[in-house]
Amino acid sequence: MKKLFSIFIMLGIMMISSTVLAFPKDISGYRDFYFGEDKSEILSKYKVNSIKNGDDGSVYYSIEYETEEDIKRHDDMEIFAVPSMTLEFKNDKLCSITRYYAGISLRHALRTFQKLSNEIEKSFGTVTCVTGSKEDKIMYYAWSGEHAILILSVEMTPMDIPDPDVTLYRVFFMISDING
Numbered sequence: 001m002k003k004l005f006s007i008f009i010m011l012g013i014m015m016i017s018s019t020v021l022a023f024p025k026d027i028s029g030y031r032d033f034y035f036g037e038d039k040s041e042i043l044s045k046y047k048v049n050s051i052k053n054g055d056d057g058s059v060y061y062s063i064e065y066e067t068e069e070d071i072k073r074h075d076d077m078e079i080f081a082v083p084s085m086t087l088e089f090k091n092d093k094l095c096s097i098t099r100y101y102a103g104i105s106l107r108h109a110l111r112t113f114q115k116l117s118n119e120i121e122k123s124f125g126t127v128t129c130v131t132g133s134k135e136d137k138i139m140y141y142a143w144s145g146e147h148a149i150l151i152l153s154v155e156m157t158p159m160d161i162p163d164p165d166v167t168l169y170r171v172f173f174m175i176s177d178i179n180g
Helices: 002-016 039-043 068-075 106-124
Strands: 048-053 059-064 080-090 093-103 129-133 138-144 148-155 169-177
Touching: 039 059, 039 093, 093 106, 106 138, 106 148, 106 169
Parallel strands: none
Antiparallel strands: 048 059, 059 080, 080 093, 093 169, 129 138, 138 148, 148 169
């Protein structure tokens, strides 16, 4: 996990220096969540599943979250959104949002990754960074804007889950406030 965090930090530093490649339409959050929004205001609307303290003083809250769009995608067997997301707060203000998806096979996870990438590119332009880790078998795409960095990732090794008959692959994206 520390290695993954280090890779995100490295990507973040690379992306901050490339503000010339800003989003055509920059973002300040995700759906109904906005950077700088007060923690108590957000958490009063959602069920909190877990809380984790970060090394830098930030606090991560996993909340239950599922939209009608997510349910439709499940029904169409397109993209499986995990019905929760992680919100990071620093000084009680929202600064990062992570959304998780699951693929029932590596092929499905890669197809989900590509569909999400295409959707993101429609709103925010061409990917500004493509990288990966052969050691961890992870691929990353990143978009950089004036106010935020968006990282889309797919893990090409199955998730470690207790049921040996089930194989799942993780796809996720993280939106972080550059100023947060």
